[in-house]
Amino acid sequence: MSHHVFITGGGTGIGLATARALAPTGARFTLVGRDGARVESAASEFEHAQGFSCDVSDEDSVATAFATARDRYGAIDILINNAGITPSSPLHKTTLAMWNQTLAINLTGAFLCARAALPDMYDAKWGRIVNVASIASLMGGAYIAAYCASKHGMIGMARALAKEAAKNGVTVNAICPGYVETDIVARAAETIAAKTKLSEEEARASLYAGNPMGRLIKPEEVASAIAWLCSDGAAATNGAAIPMSGGEI
Known part of the structure; x- marks a missing residue:
């Protein structure tokens, strides 16, 4: 049976490229993002896909999105946490609102979606979660303290959850593009x-x-690595943070 893949930030860029990379496997897709029209348009590209608006930083919005996903395509097998924002500001000029919003979307969103998807994966004794992090997860960057903090957190969460979920056949990894x-x-x-x-x-x-x-880096290059992490051939890769930066790190 084909896998049901839930992709946040699925309307453009890495999210859409990942759907295209996984489409030849016969996957069914739920694509979500802030722009409902954009993800709906992206979903129309695939034979078995739906796209709709979801605010990953909002617990109720995430719960509704996963319920809608299951209603059409059943249990979630693969989760790609790709939604994110990249504000830029010197730390001393970073407002609390900017800080909170960045962590809410980039990190809390990944937490809420992973929490929502895990029961399905545990029941199936198989699952894949990939956090789309950044080389900012592995190094610092001037003027992006909130972003760096959120992306470092995505790796920490992936490594912790990888230890928890492995016994249930679920792998959790992070990809870290430049x-x-x-x-x-x-x-x-x-x-x-x-x-x-x-x-x-x-x-x-x-x-x-x-x-x-x-x-x-090309979105398709990142998507190719994500597709591999979602495959049975990557079953022993768990808790990894894989840089994709052309050698920058």
């Missing part, structure tokens, strides 16, 4: 250009300056 060719990175380049004398192209290049490959 700067990826996504809408978020495009907006980051625009912000840098607006605040500096750099052109937008120069700002974009500054983001991957630390990557020895001299380019942004």
Whole structure:
């Protein structure tokens, strides 16, 4: 039987690329995101998929999303925690609201979704959870303290849950990409250009300056690694934090 895959932030970028990577396996998809129209449009690309709005930082919204997912496609087999935001601010100018929102979406959202998915996986004695973290999970970064804290937390949660869930046939891992060719990175380049004398192209290049490959990572490259982590061939990979940064870290 094909797996039911629940992807947060599933309308664009890594989330959508992951659905495309898993589609040849016959998977059924529930794609969620803040923009309901966007994830609904993304879902229309696949034979067996649904897409709708969900605020992963809200407990009731997550509960409703998982209930809707199960109503159509049954138990959840694979969870991809991909939803996230990337605010930028010096720490001394970071508001509590900005800090709380970043952790709520990036980290608490992953917790709420994992908690909702685990009963299905435990019943099936099989499951895969992949947290889409960041190289910011493995190193610091100026002006992104809230983001770094949230992404470090995603790895900590993955490693802890990996120890808990292994006896039930569930693996939990984190993938840690460098700067990826996504809408978020495009907006980051625009912000840098607006605040500096750099052109937008120069700002974009500054983001991957630390990557020895001299380019942004492609969403499809990250998706390929995620698809492998979801496979039976990755059954012994558990509690890992895998960098995908072209050698930057």
